[in-house]
Amino acid sequence: MKKYLGLKSFIRNSAQRLTKAFSKWWGRFWASPPAGRRLIVVSGDSLPKELPERDLVLARDEGEDWCIGMKCPCGCSRSLELLLIPEARPRWELTVDAQGRPSLHPSIWLKDGCKSHFWIKEGKVEWCESSSSVSSLN
Numbered sequence: 001m002k003k004y005l006g007l008k009s010f011i012r013n014s015a016q017r018l019t020k021a022f023s024k025w026w027g028r029f030w031a032s033p034p035a036g037r038r039l040i041v042v043s044g045d046s047l048p049k050e051l052p053e054r055d056l057v058l059a060r061d062e063g064e065d066w067c068i069g070m071k072c073p074c075g076c077s078r079s080l081e082l083l084l085i086p087e088a089r090p091r092w093e094l095t096v097d098a099q100g101r102p103s104l105h106p107s108i109w110l111k112d113g114c115k116s117h118f119w120i121k122e123g124k125v126e127w128c129e130s131s132s133s134v135s136s137l138n
Contacts, residue, residue, distance in 0.1 A: 036123025037070075039094075039102040051079050056102050056120070058094065068094060068104065073125045076114040097122055 038055045042048060045061040047069035057069040065084045072078040082092045082104065093105045101123035109117040109128070117128040 036101050037120065037125075038123065039096060039100065047081060058102075065094060068092065068102075072110070072114060072116055073118060074114045074116045076116075078110075078113055080108065080110075082108065 039058055040052065040055050041058045041060050043061065044059055045066045047057055047059050047067060051057055051069050051071050053071055055070070059066040059069070067084055068082045070080050070082075072080055083090070084092055084094055090106075092108075095103045095105070097103070099122075102120060103122055104120040107117060107119045107128060119126040119128070
């Protein structure tokens with residue numbers, strides 16, 4: 001009888017572990033879409049050599065915003081540097097909403113390479129119809 005109780009306990013524990021593992025695996029396929037891009041602030045007037053895949057990096061020196069760095073959202077892995085200082089041309093404006101989601105104005109339009117054309121609005125990429133990289137990547 002003791003062997004039977006030990007086997008029953010073993011089966012119950014194994015079933016619980018298997019259910020937990022399956023739920024974790026299943027959750028990868030049905031997880032909600034990734035959240036919008038975040039803004040990461042670094043000190044200094046230049047960007048780090050390595051930029052994150054999704055997030056935007058703001059270089060801020062002594063309270064002055066210098067530039068935004070990001071990887072092209074089309075997947076070509078090109079690093080983009082967008083100047084924010086008033087003297088620069090072209091120049092972008094950064095706004096951050098109450099939830100911390102960044103928006104950039106005007107749109108970003110790459111004239112060479114992948115020729116992506118998109119907006120960053122509330123942390124999400126909105127593709128322009130003129131873009132050859134139109135996609136649902138966010």
